Amino acid sequence: xxxxxxxxxxxxxxxxxxxxxxxxxxxxxxxxxxxxxxxxxxxxxxxxxxxxxxxxxxxxxxxxxxxxxxxxxxxxxxxxxxxxxxxxxxxxxxxxxxxxxxxxxxxxxxxxxxxxxxxxxxxxxxxxxxxxxxxxxxxxxxxxxxxxxxxxxxxxxxxxxxxxxxxxxxxxxxxxxxxxxxxxxxxxxxxxxxxxxxxxxxxxxxxxxxxxxxxxxxxxxxxxxxxxxxxxxxxxxxxxxxxxxxxxxxxxxxxxxxxxxxxxxxxxxxxxxxxxxxxxxxxxxxxxxxxxxxxxxxxxxxxxxxxxxxxxxxxxxxxxxxxxxxxxxxxxxxxxxxxxxxxxxxxxxxxxxxxxxxxxxxxxxxxxxxxxxxxxxxxxxxxxxxxxxxxxxxxxxxxxxxxxxxxxxxxxxxxxxxxxxxxxxxxxxxxxxxxxxxxxxxxxxxxxxxxxxxxxxxxxxxxxxxxxxxxxxxxxxxxxxxxxxxxxxxxxxxxxxxxxxxxxxxxxxxxxxxxxxxxxxxxxxxxxxxxxxxxxxxxxxxxxxxxxxxxxxxxxxxxxxxxxxxxxxxxxxxxxxxxxxxxxxxxxxxxxxxxxxxxxxxxxxxxxxxxxxxxxxxxxxxxxxxxxxxxxxxxxxxxxxxxxxxxxxxxxxxxxxxxxxxxxxxxxxxxxxxxxxxxxxxxxxxxxxxxxxxxxxxxxxxxxxxxxxxxxxxxxxxxxxxxxxxxxxxxxxxxxxxxxxxxxxxxxxxxxxxxxxxxxxxxxxxxxxxxxxxxxxxxxxxxxxxxxxxxxxxxxxxxxxxxxxxxxxxxx
Numbered sequence: 001x002x003x004x005x006x007x008x009x010x011x012x013x014x015x016x017x018x019x020x021x022x023x024x025x026x027x028x029x030x031x032x033x034x035x036x037x038x039x040x041x042x043x044x045x046x047x048x049x050x051x052x053x054x055x056x057x058x059x060x061x062x063x064x065x066x067x068x069x070x071x072x073x074x075x076x077x078x079x080x081x082x083x084x085x086x087x088x089x090x091x092x093x094x095x096x097x098x099x100x101x102x103x104x105x106x107x108x109x110x111x112x113x114x115x116x117x118x119x120x121x122x123x124x125x126x127x128x129x130x131x132x133x134x135x136x137x138x139x140x141x142x143x144x145x146x147x148x149x150x151x152x153x154x155x156x157x158x159x160x161x162x163x164x165x166x167x168x169x170x171x172x173x174x175x176x177x178x179x180x181x182x183x184x185x186x187x188x189x190x191x192x193x194x195x196x197x198x199x200x201x202x203x204x205x206x207x208x209x210x211x212x213x214x215x216x217x218x219x220x221x222x223x224x225x226x227x228x229x230x231x232x233x234x235x236x237x238x239x240x241x242x243x244x245x246x247x248x249x250x251x252x253x254x255x256x257x258x259x260x261x262x263x264x265x266x267x268x269x270x271x272x273x274x275x276x277x278x279x280x281x282x283x284x285x286x287x288x289x290x291x292x293x294x295x296x297x298x299x300x301x302x303x304x305x306x307x308x309x310x311x312x313x314x315x316x317x318x319x320x321x322x323x324x325x326x327x328x329x330x331x332x333x334x335x336x337x338x339x340x341x342x343x344x345x346x347x348x349x350x351x352x353x354x355x356x357x358x359x360x361x362x363x364x365x366x367x368x369x370x371x372x373x374x375x376x377x378x379x380x381x382x383x384x385x386x387x388x389x390x391x392x393x394x395x396x397x398x399x400x401x402x403x404x405x406x407x408x409x410x411x412x413x414x415x416x417x418x419x420x421x422x423x424x425x426x427x428x429x430x431x432x433x434x435x436x437x438x439x440x441x442x443x444x445x446x447x448x449x450x451x452x453x454x455x456x457x458x459x460x461x462x463x464x465x466x467x468x469x470x471x472x473x474x475x476x477x478x479x480x481x482x483x484x485x486x487x488x489x490x491x492x493x494x495x496x497x498x499x500x501x502x503x504x505x506x507x508x509x510x511x512x513x514x515x516x517x518x519x520x521x522x523x524x525x526x527x528x529x530x531x532x533x534x535x536x537x538x539x540x541x542x543x544x545x546x547x548x549x550x551x552x553x554x555x556x557x558x559x560x561x562x563x564x565x566x567x568x569x570x571x572x573x574x575x576x577x578x579x580x581x582x583x584x585x586x587x588x589x590x591x592x593x594x595x596x597x598x599x600x601x602x603x604x605x606x607x608x609x610x611x612x613x614x615x616x617x618x619x620x621x622x623x624x625x626x627x628x629x630x631x632x633x634x635x636x637x638x639x640x641x642x643x644x645x646x647x648x649x650x651x652x653x654x655x656x657x658x659x660x661x662x663x664x665x666x667x668x669x670x671x672x673x674x675x676x677x678x679x680x681x682x683x684x685x686x687x688x689x690x691x692x693x694x695x696x697x698x699x700x701x702x703x704x705x706x707x708x709x710x711x712x713x714x715x716x717x718x719x720x721x722x723x724x725x726x727x728x729x730x731x732x733x734x735x736x737x738x739x740x741x742x743x744x745x746x747x748x749x750x751x752x753x754x755x756x757x758x759x760x761x762x763x764x765x766x767x768x769x770x771x772x773x774x775x776x777x778x779x780x781x782x783x784x785x786x787x788x789x790x791x792x793x794x795x796x797x798x799x800x801x802x803x804x805x806x807x808x809x810x811x812x
Contacts, residue, residue, distance in 0.1 A: 025085060026061045027092025029054050029073065034152065038096060039312050039328070040285050040295040041075045042256045042266065046082070051256040053264065053285065053295065056314040056326040057353075063259070076253045076268060076283060115250035115267050121291035122240045122284075129292040129322045130225035131189075136365055137323075138188040140358040142392045146401075147179035150332075151346040166344075176404040179350075180205045184384075184392045188365055193606045196370045199377040201384035201392075205405050206412025207421060208382045222324060224296050224313055228656055229280065231309050235656045236278045236300060239269045240293070247275050247659065253283070263288040271301060276724045277659045292322040306335030319361050327354040355394050372497045372557050375610040429615070430524060436464040443474045446525035449537040449704070451510065452480020460489075468493050478510075483541075485509040499560065499616060500551040510539040513573055514683025514708065516648050516670060518627045519550065519562035519600050528809055531695035532685040535704050540592075540679045544568030548598075559601050566596040567639045570679050575754040578677040583641060588753070592677045595640030600629035624653030633674065644674025661721040666697050669713040678752050682709045684742055684760070694770055694785060694805035699740050701766045701789035701803045708757035709744030716740050720772070734772040738787060741765055762792035770807050783807040 029041045037058025044051040045064050054060045062071070064085065071092075073081045078096040086092065127133045151173055159167060181204040188196045221230045227242075228235040239248045254266040265286045271279035282298035292315065299310040312328035329352035336348045390396070397405075412418070423433055431438035443458025456476020461469075473488035487507030494500035512533070524530055548564030572578070572590040579586050603626040608619035627650040635643035651667040670682055686702035687695040694700065697716045720736040744760030768787030775782040789801040 023066060023087075024061055024063050025087070025092060026059070026090075027094055028058045029060065029075075029094045029096060030058060031078075032095040032097045038075060038078075039314070040266075040283070040297065041073055041096070042254055042264075044072045044074075044256060046070045046072060049257070050259050051264075052258065053256070056295070056312050056328050074254055074256075076266065113245070113250060115252045115265075116245045118252070118265050118267065118286055118291070119240060119245055119250055122286055122293065123242060123244070125291040126225050126240060129290055131223055131321070131323050132191075132193070132225070134189075134191065134321070134361060136188070136190045136363050138186070138358075138360045138363045138365065139356050140392070141183075141185050141187065141354050141356045142394065143183045143185065143352065143354045145179075145181045145329075145350055145352040146177050146404075147348065147350045148177040149173055149346045150349045176400060176407050178348075178404075179408065180401055180404045182389070182393075184388075188363065188369065190365060190367065190370070194367065194370060195374050195606070195608075197375045198371070199375070199381050201388060202377075202381045203384075203389070203405070204382075205408035206417045208418050222327065224293055224298075224324075227658065229298070231300065231311060232307070234278070234300075236280050237658050239280060239284065239298075241658065243658070247272060247277060248279065249273075258287075260289065264294060276727060278722070287317075287322075289317070290322065292317075294322075306333065308332040308334060318359055321361055323356075323359055323361070325356050325359075327356075328352065329354075353394075357392075367555060370554075370557070372499070372552050372554055373609040373611050373616065374606075375608065376497065377611060430522070431460070431462075433462055436461060437472070438462045440472075440474065442524055443476060446533070448480075448533050448539075449535060450481055450539040451478030451483075454478045456485070481510070481539075483510075494551075497611060498552045498554070501549070503548050503550070504545070505548075506545040508541075508543045511542045511570070511679075512536045513538040513540055513679050513705070514681055516650075516668065516682065518602070518629055518648070518650060519548065519564070519598075520560065520602055520627075528696050531693055531808075532687050532698035534693065534695070535685075535687045535689075535698075538573045538683070538705050540573055541571040542568055544594075558605050558607060559603050561601050562599070564598045566594070566598060568594045568596075569639070570594070570677075572677070572679070576678065577753050578751055579753065580675045580748070580751050582675060589641075589677070592679060593639050593641045594680070595634045597632040597634060598629065600627065602627050622655075624651050626651050633676065642674065642676045644672060644676050646670065646672045646680075659724070661719060661724055664718045664720075666716040667713070668716075671711040675748055675751055678708060678755060678757075681746075682712045682744065683707065684709075684712070684714060684744075684764075688803050691804040691806070694807040699742065699764065699766060700738075700768065700787040700805060701801060702764065705756075706758055707742070707744060707760050707764070708752070708755070709746050709760055711747075712742065712744035712760060714740070714742040732773055732776065733783075736770040736772055736785075737767070738770060738785075739765075739767040758793070760793075764793050765789070765791035768803075768805075770805065772807055772809060778811050780808060780810050783809075 029038045030036060031038055039054055039056045039058060041054040041058070041060075042051065043053065043060055043062060045062065045068050047068050048065060050062065050064070052060050052062045066087070068085060070085055071083045073083060073094065073096060075096055078098055081094070081096055083092065083094050131137060151169070159170065162170065182202070183199060184201040186198045186200055224238070225240070227238055229238050237247070238244065239250075248269050249272045251268045252265055253268050256264045256266075258264060265288070267284045267286060268282070269284060270281035271277065279301065280298040281301045282296065284293060285295035286292070287294040293313075294315055296313045297310070299308065308331070310330040313324055314326040315322045316325045329350075331350035331352070333348040430441045432441060437459045440458030440460065443456050445456075446454050454476050456474060458472065458474035460472030469490070469492045471488075471490045473486065475484065475486040477484050485508060487505065487509060489503060489505045491501055491503040494502060525533070544567050546564055546566045548562055550560065550562045552560055570592040572592070577588040577590050578592070579588055583589070604621040605623040607621040607625070610617045610619065629648040631646040631648075633642045633644040633646070634640045648670040649668070652665070654662060654664040656662055672681060683705055684702060684707050685695070685698035686704045686706050687698040687700050688703050696718070717739045718736055720734055722734050723732050725735050726733055742760055742764040746759045749759075766787050766789045768785055770783055770785030772783040773781040774784065783806065785805045785807060787803045787805065789795065795801050
């Protein structure tokens with residue numbers, strides 16, 4: 001026992017002696033010219049050869065022997081530097097000098113590029129290291145974004161030499177930035193892909209609306225392990241995805257070792273010369289332990305959009321799992337520059353920082369713990385006090401940051417920035433707020449061949465009257481059919497988060513014969529997806545009303561449900577009439593009475609829905625979205641003459657295919673069991689003219705009302721190659737191929753009279769090419785193209801199978 005005691009004492013003495021002879025020094029590394037912190041700089045102690053890298057804020061901490069003399073620093077693009085340790089200083093302040101020039105290096109390898117072996121190992125271990133392949137995790141993040149003017153040259157000038165404007169700008173920037181925002185968000189995740197972000201607190205200079213802060217915090221992907229990396233809404237091919245060594249050039253720039261003895265490889269990457277794809281450039285810092293990303297710096301190589309975005313991510317090893325702990329986002333708005341009128345120009349820059357903490361890799365969470373939407377903002381998020389913020393901020397706010405809040409808040413209150421933001425959100429939903437009502441933009445004007453040019457007005461009460469209920473209506477006049485249309489509606493918001501709404505509608509309007517509608521369709525007259533409505537020439541005067549209930553159920557939040565009762569009276573188009581031996585003994589009918597019970601859903605797996613002050617806003621889903629609707633026609637009632645069943649299906653999806661571009665599809669299908677008039681059967685969307693506007697999701701070579709079906713299936717396929725085929729410095733045309741296919745059938749054709757139609761049993765086919773962005777105006781782009789009709793329904797006159805198009809697409 002005494003010997004064991006002596007042995008333990010001896011071991012503790014050795015450990016203590018070792019610790020007493022070493023100490024931890026801390027510091028920060030900055031760019032000598034810009035004074036910006038440098039992330040992921042390699043630092044190696046001269047004698048012990050132990051190494052670390054600076055974190056994402058340029059800070060480092062390293063244990064060294066008291067007899068250590070210096071630190072050796074290396075960083076790509078900077079001169080190597082040896083720093084003499086000042087043991088008396090609380091923090092080492094180190095500055096690296098950028099290299100004065102850097103030639104583009106061309107590396108020729110006699111065999112396999114040695115970097116490829118490392119990249120292959122990272123790809124092979126990608127699922128093991130990807131946090132979103134874990135069963136579950138939770139964390140809290142603190143996000144901060146500062147926007148200012150990059151005016152270093154102005155700030156260094158002697159104030160006495162400046163004119164009045166320059167002096168004013170300098171005095172402003174001396175004290176404050178032009179924008180500051182902070183958010184605190186709790187995130188929980190459960191495989192496969194079930195995600196919840198709960199915004200606990202937001203503070204935005206000049207604003208109180210929490211949505212603004214959240215939108216800014218979503219600029220970059222949290223993990224760098226997905227096949228595609230999203231930056232500011234655009235997807236880029238990950239340099240550590242399968243096949244990347246055939247498209248990216250990789251170069252080992254440096255190799256260091258950490259205190260564990262793991263190798264850390266600094267590898268630069270960029271798209272290979274003469275390759276065309278949406279790629280990134282930057283640096284990967286790969287840790288040989290599990291072949292994981294320890295740090296990454298990346299940015300798109302093309303800044304032609306006027307915005308340069310640079311991202312950085314840092315990972316730490318927690319419970320033997322690599323996990324992101326900090327994200328940086330730097331934005332340079334090259335097209336938005338401040339000027340003092342003296343020929344100078346200063347770029348607007350944004351600096352975002354996200355710090356991830358309270359990470360739990362084995363949380364006890366269940367599906368019921370997740371809310372109705374992927375992103376939910378606490379009602380008091382904008383009202384959190386200083387004590388709350390102090391718990392999550394990395395550092396206390398500086399005097400400059402406090403002054404930014406004070407000054408910009410005062411301007412925001414005076415100019416009512418929140419009111420402007422509210423109006424912007426409302427405009428995006430197609431409404432203009434005026435006092436206590438919103439004007440419905442989609443009710444003001446539209447065009448189709450039946451109504452001609454339509455002018456009208458739509459009004460609804462807004463939140464200034466009540467957040468619980470809304471009421472409103474519309475009125476309009478078609479100069480082609482010379483008829484007024486009008487209607488009223490009333491809705492009650494039963495429960496905001498579950499989107500539970502009861503709605504009553506009554507109307508006297510026209511509806512397109514053979515059209516298919518789903519409960520959440522939002523008609524936007526001038527949206528490309530609705531351009532096919534311009535060609536509608538057969539419509540039915542429709543008088544009726546509807547009662548509906550829309551809602552979500554928490555355990556099945558990817559579904560949105562609707563049940564409703566619909567009663568309509570439709571008038572036949574022109575001379576058409578309908579007969580059926582089962583209805584009125586086969587008497588001709590020109591007035592069609594329907595009573596319908598409807599139930600349907602929209603299913604969007606893992607859709608990212610954000611709950612805002614103005615309702616819900618969707619960022620979409622990376623999976624196909626499905627709509628299914630069942631209609632039961634009820635006969636024998638006062639308003640119902642038709643006993644039938646109808647099932648309608650719509651599936652939409654899009655996928656970015658690596659190195660090939662964006663693929664989109666829409667599948668439409670439906671079937672009617674029973675005998676009903678043509679007004680409620682299926683007529684394919686034909687949009688043919690020899691030369692006319694291109695209408696997506698329609699048949700560009702098909703004549704309007706050419707085919708009638710009671711069962712059908714249509715498939716619309718488009719593939720946009722983007723700039724992958726042809727790309728010039730100032731000219732970026734996009735080539736989009738189109739193929740549309742339809743099949744159908746019509747039972748009981750003898751029921752339909754005084755109407756010309758064909759049927760689709762043999763299959764309808766058309767294909768073509770649209771060249772977009774021949775003229776790119778940013779807010780919209782114009783192009784041209786052509787489609788060709790072929791197969792069983794092609795026309796004998798070959799020239800009549802062609803349809804020539806001009807395209808219009810919006811940039812928002």
